[in-house]
Amino acid sequence: MYEFDYTRPSSVADAAKARGDDSSYLAGGMTLLPTLKQRLARPDKLVDLSGLAELKGISVAGGTLTIGAMTCHADVANSADVKKAIPALAVLASGIGDPQVRNRGTIGGSIANADPSADYPAAVVALNATIHTNKRQLAGEQFFKGLFETALEPGEIVVKVSFPIPKRAGYCKFPNPASRYAVVGVMVADTASGVRVGVTGAGPCAFRAKDMEAALAKNFSADAIANVAMPAKGLNTDLHATAEYRAHLVGVMAKRAIAAALG
Amino acid sequence: MAKVSITVNGKPQSAEVEPRTLLVEFLRYKLNLTGTHVGCDTSQCGACTVHLDGKPVKSCTMLAVQAEGRNVTTIEGVATGDQLHPVQAAFRECHGLQCGFCTPGMVMSALGIIERHKGGAIDEKTVRHELEGNICRCTGYQGIVNAVLLAAKNMGLKVA
Numbered sequence: 404m405y406e407f408d409y410t411r412p413s414s415v416a417d418a419a420k421a422r423g424d425d426s427s428y429l430a431g432g433m434t435l436l437p438t439l440k441q442r443l444a445r446p447d448k449l450v451d452l453s454g455l456a457e458l459k460g461i462s463v464a465g466g467t468l469t470i471g472a473m474t475c476h477a478d479v480a481n482s483a484d485v486k487k488a489i490p491a492l493a494v495l496a497s498g499i500g501d502p503q504v505r506n507r508g509t510i511g512g513s514i515a516n517a518d519p520s521a522d523y524p525a526a527v528v529a530l531n532a533t534i535h536t537n538k539r540q541l542a543g544e545q546f547f548k549g550l551f552e553t554a555l556e557p558g559e560i561v562v563k564v565s566f567p568i569p570k571r572a573g574y575c576k577f578p579n580p581a582s583r584y585a586v587v588g589v590m591v592a593d594t595a596s597g598v599r600v601g602v603t604g605a606g607p608c609a610f611r612a613k614d615m616e617a618a619l620a621k622n623f624s625a626d627a628i629a630n631v632a633m634p635a636k637g638l639n640t641d642l643h644a645t646a647e648y649r650a651h652l653v654g655v656m657a658k659r660a661i662a663a664a665l666g
Numbered sequence: 667m668a669k670v671s672i673t674v675n676g677k678p679q680s681a682e683v684e685p686r687t688l689l690v691e692f693l694r695y696k697l698n699l700t701g702t703h704v705g706c707d708t709s710q711c712g713a714c715t716v717h718l719d720g721k722p723v724k725s726c727t728m729l730a731v732q733a734e735g736r737n738v739t740t741i742e743g744v745a746t747g748d749q750l751h752p753v754q755a756a757f758r759e760c761h762g763l764q765c766g767f768c769t770p771g772m773v774m775s776a777l778g779i780i781e782r783h784k785g786g787a788i789d790e791k792t793v794r795h796e797l798e799g800n801i802c803r804c805t806g807y808q809g810i811v812n813a814v815l816l817a818a819k820n821m822g823l824k825v826a
Contacts, residue, residue, distance in 0.1 A: 404686040406685075409729070411731075432727060432732070433727065436709075436727045440708075449685070501799025502775065502778060502779075502799050504709070504799065506718070506721045507724075507727070581710070
């Protein structure tokens with residue numbers, strides 16, 4: 404790693420102030436620290452968000468589940484509130500990385516990083532979540548803009564993510580056998596605003612599969628999407644899978660997610 | 667440089683470190699606690715697993731300064747004097763190691779698994795799933811899985 408300064412502020416306002424043009428926020432560090440170790444980034448300062456009490460905790464109120472940005476995956480996976488309100492979200496969190504990673508990695512870090520293969524983006528899109536930052540609120544669907552690119556402005560901090568509780572939802576991914584990242588992951592949610600299908604791993608960033616949503620709105624069953632093809636155009640090709648294979652996996656994972664939602 | 671104070675295996679420890687010093691470097695080079703190993707150095711193999719406030723984490727993917735004021739337990743803090751911890755004893759009993767390089771991390775992860783299921787039941791599938799963060803290149807895992815199940819049983823868990 405190159406040298407850097409380190410600070411751990413105790414309020415969001417101080418954190419925003421502490422950040423300079425070339426510094427980075429540090430959440431759980433599960434992506435940032437490996438990136439620094441490989442010298443793929445050279446921030447002059449890390450602003451550690453772990454001292455911010457406002458970014459912690461899980462609560463349910465008025466049909467909404469709210470998760471603080473610095474809540475680690477293990478806490479989401481094991482939370483009685485999450486298991487009761489949105490069990491699919493607990494399932495999703497329990498499949499990220501491995502136990503050690505789940506004890507450090509955070510929901511805020513995951514979505515701010517916007518890795519195309521991260522799990523949480525599928526839920527943010529499918530559940531129509533709201534991202535609360537220190538400056539504004541962003542609709543989940545508008546949050547992811549491209550490969551490792553979000554609507555966040557430089558210096559903006561994700562404070563919490565709120566998920567409207569759906570009638571039912573399911574998540575299924577085809578994990579990379581080594582890293583457990585989603586080669587493709589699909590969340591299917593039957594929500595107050597209709598059926599929504601969030602796809603991660605397949606494209607540059609999470610997106611909705613609207614043809615599947617239309618079919619599921621009429622008939623919420625795996626059979627309903629049997630003939631709904633996902634076009635391979637624009638999907639990712641890398642050493643793990645071709646765009647065509649990913650397109651195929653979207654259908655397979657969606658069917659399993661529907662089965663889980665109906666389970 | 668930054669001053670860092672961490673309680674390691676119950677003992678308060680302080681040192682001046684660079685902010686980029688990893689927790690595992692602090693443990694190995696500042697405290698000479700060389701039981702915590704660096705295998706892959708890319709947060710995959712789990713040989714560097716220690717407990718942070720009782721929970722397994724990979725110390726190669728954490729800065730020492732991030733552990734400021736926290737409690738860290740390493741493999742050196744597991745036994746009581748010459749008395750092996752039941753998890754260590756089970757690894758010996760079940761041949762849960764060959765070269766031994768991954769073993770400190772395996773034991774720390776096994777302790778985490780048993781802690782998470784304390785007072786309940788555990789089966790082989792769960793053990794295998796929860797050992798996903800640790801890689802062994804010798805054993806084929808069978809002895810390790812057997813060791814975790816034996817330790818769980820000896821520590822009062824129901825083994826299905």
